[in-house]
Amino acid sequence: MTAQVDRYVSFKGIDWVGRSREIFARLQSHIDQANSPFWPYFTRQRKLAHSQGLDDLRVLHNYLPTLRELLENMGDLKTLGMLEELEQICM
Numbered sequence: 001m002t003a004q005v006d007r008y009v010s011f012k013g014i015d016w017v018g019r020s021r022e023i024f025a026r027l028q029s030h031i032d033q034a035n036s037p038f039w040p041y042f043t044r045q046r047k048l049a050h051s052q053g054l055d056d057l058r059v060l061h062n063y064l065p066t067l068r069e070l071l072e073n074m075g076d077l078k079t080l081g082m083l084e085e086l087e088q089i090c091m
Contacts, residue, residue: 016090020056023086026079030070038066061091 031039042063049059060067064087071080 011090014089016057016086017055019082019086019090020060023060023079023082024056026076026082027067030074030076036070038070042066057086057090060086064091 030036031043034040045063046056046059049055049062060083064083067083068080071077071083
């Protein structure tokens with residue numbers, strides 16, 4: 001049996017899970033409004049990523065440019081700031 005490697009060992013002391021959760025909680029209102037074809041796609045890709053054992057930090061990282069553009073266009077500077085802070089710390 002091989003040992004499980006923690007790929008986030010360098011994030012010790014950083015609540016990246018909580019930060020990712022907070023960002024997704026804020027994104028949920030945009031997802032629910034579905035004013036862009038991106039949101040249903042993004043939701044499907046998140047479910048697929050989870051089924052492959054990937055976490056929300058990875059999902060956010062994969063869609064960072066698109067999320068940044070959408071949040072800027074919607075004027076959601078709070079969520080954009082949270083996403084950019086997470087990017088600086090963990091991505």
